[in-house]
Amino acid sequence: MSMIQISDLTFSYDTSFDYIFEHVSFQIDTDWKLGFTGRNGRGKTTFLKLLMGEYEYRGSIAASVKFDYFPYPVKDPTALTVDVLESVDPQYELWKVMKEMSQLGVPDEVLYRPFQTLSNGEQTKVLLAVLFGKENNFLLIDEPTNHLDAEARRKVGAYLNSKKGFILVSHDRAFLDECTDHVLSVNRTEIEVQKGNFSSWYENKLLRDQYELSENEKLKKEIGRLLKSQRRTEGWSDQVEKTKRGTRNSGLRPDRGFIGHKAAKMMKRSKAAETRKEDAVKEKSKLLKNIETSEALKISPLEHHAKRLAVLEDVSISYGSKIVTENLSFDIEKGDRIALVGKNGCGKSSVLKLLLGKAVDHEGYLYKANGLRISYVPQNTDGLKGDLREYAYNCGIDESLFKTILRKLDFSRIQFEKKIEEFSEGQKKKVLIAGSLCEQAHLYLWDEPLNYIDVFSRIQIEELLKNSGITLLFVEHDLAFCNQIKTKEILMQ
Template identity: 65%
Template sequence: MSLINVSKLTFAYEGSYDNIFEKVSFQIDTDWKLGFMGRNGRGKTTFLNLLLGKHEYSGTISADVQFEYFPYVVENKENHTIDVIEEIYPDYVHWELMRELSLLQVTEDVLYRPFESLSNGEQTKVLLATLFLKENRFLLIDEPTNHLDMNARKLVSEYLNSKSGFILVSHDRAFLDHCVDHILSINKTNIEIQKGNFSDWWENKQRQDQYELAENDKLKKDIKRLSKAAKRTSDWSDEVEKSKNGTRNSGSKLDKGYVGHKAAKMMKRSKSMEQRQHSAIEEKSKLLKNVESSDNLKISQLVYHKNQLAELEHISISYGDKTVCEDISFTIEQGERIALEGKNGSGKSSIIKLICGEDIPYSGTFRKGSQLKISYVSQDTSHLQGNLTDFARDQDIDESLFKAILRKLDFSRIQFEKDMSAFSGGQKKKVLIAKSLCEKAHLHIWDEPLNFIDIFSRMQIEELLLEYSPTLLFVEHDLEFCNNVATKVVKL
């Protein structure tokens, strides 16, 4: 066991007005299984990069361990998997590798296939097995669940639960609950560490929020009282100032020297009181620190003239000799929220493409309502570039509503001035979801919409879907989200 000490850490990107971290101090035990949480853009990946020594900062980070970052970048994906592993870790021991792969239910034959031929889930498992071969390292694991299906997530969470000595960035609540024993959270104004899993942290967070909100009500009353007092004091100062040139009630003239001296003393006193009152107002205004803003979002959906929007009967999809799914039957009716579930490669994306109108080779019967308007959220965000104003105009959506939704999903106003290519993965996903929510559609189709999106925003999107009940067909591997949102599950 050793400690990682972070003391008075301050960091801002060059050209930025705001510090991402300001005089942050805490300790991490290298035996912990540490879940790392925070809103998109708060600095989780930045902090991992600071640990890796990639940026200059003020303050100190001291540690007796080396850091190792996941995911690895694989340059030559056409190479056999065994060669990819050797490139990452030349000193690996074969039997130890086989032990790790066995725990992750990866068969030995994948080692002798080109790495690019492995599924996303297999690639993640192979690279995780390689990561845990390295000894005396503290592991920085950045969002390993993206593109893992539910079964793979469960397996990987069990694997991580058997390990220790890592920071895990993940936004999957069920996943975090299963494999961490501490939570490191980047809040609005500080970083804090709590013992326990996500559910323990969330319970404490809600309790703290309720306390802060109750305190905030008191503070608002105090601020109102102080503001009134400050105004009275200011008015009094003005009256004192005027009295220097006034007259006594009897009509006799004032001793202006005496009154001037007295007025100056009263003025000094009143200004001092006023300053103290304004300082108290300012101080109290800062006290509501870490309650996350999660205002309700509002959308309006088109109503279709029939209850049934689409129907699939005995649909099978094949590409050449490869059948990706067969004998799939289900209907999409107005107001339903349908989760498409299945392992990676089971045909979920192909079914979505078919419904969206792409030319997909299929057999069976597929019917879709005429003039049906669909809003689609893709997994891919790589095409996003340019500013948000131009994007809203190009997509023919209401810019004010679009930006209001992004504000409620924790976009700062400064983000509106940036190029979208500089956004984090979660922020890019939020752009696509906000666009979809702005579009007048009968049916929303979302393909893995929550990749990279923070937990607070996930909960907010859940609340929206439950409140406004848009018709939705979605693929998502976040178990909590599916359990909370889906009215129907179609398993492939």
């Protein structure tokens, strides 16, 4: 057991005037299983790369362990997997890697297949096996669950739960609960470390946020009351001070000493009220700095005259001689939120493309209601480029509404000036989702919409979908999201 000590860490990119991290200090134990969470664009991947020594920074990072980063870049995916292992760790011991692979349920035969022929899940598991096979290393695991099906996530989660000594970036709440014992969170103004899993951290955050909101309201009222009292006291003091001069033709001589003392006493009260007000303002300024504001999203789906929007009966989908989906039957009715569930490779994405009207070889009966308008969110962000104005124009959506939705999804205004290619993967995915929310459609087809998207935005999207009356067919492996959203589930073999 040893400590990783972060002291006064300050970093910004050369192209930006804003600090990603400023005077950040904390420490973590190398035996901990840390879940790393925070909004998209807050610098989680940047922090991991700082630990790896890839960027120059101010401050210090002290550690007695060697950092390894996942996913490891595979330079030649056509190479045999066993040769890829050697490129990851030239000193690897095959028996150790095979032992790790067996814990992950990966057969030994994959070692002698080209790496690119392995499924996403197999590639993830093999790289984790070789990296955990190293000694005295602390693993930095950056979003390993993207594109992994639910079964693979369970396997990887159970495997990581049996390990120690890593930082895991993930936005899958169930996955984080499965395999972490501490949470490292990048908040709006700080980085904090807390013992527990994601659920306990999130519950504590909600309680703290509620307390701060309540205190903020109390202080607002107190400041208002003190300000009103101060103005009233100052008015009285002025009036008393005027009586020193007496009234014309009254023939009376006022006791100026008494009146001056009374005015000074009132002014002292006024200054005391001012001091209390300033103290209340200072206390108020400490609050709400790390509350994540999540405004409600809105969508305006079109109303179709037909109750049943699509029907599939005994549909089989193939690519060449390979059948990926066989004898699939289900209906899509208005208001359905249907989750397509199954292992990777069983044809879930192909079903969405078939409904979208893309060229997919299939047999069986497919019906789509007349005039059906569909909005589609693809799995990948490949090809996104240009600025947001161009994207809105090319998609035929309202630019103002599009940017309003992105603002609600935690885009800062400075992001609007950047090219989409410069966005993080989570921000790119938000561009696709915001575009879909701007489209008026009868049916929404979303293919793994949550990859890379932060937890707070996931919760926003959940609330929208539950309350919008949208008709949705979706593929998603985030168990918490699926359980919140789905009204039906189609299990594909």
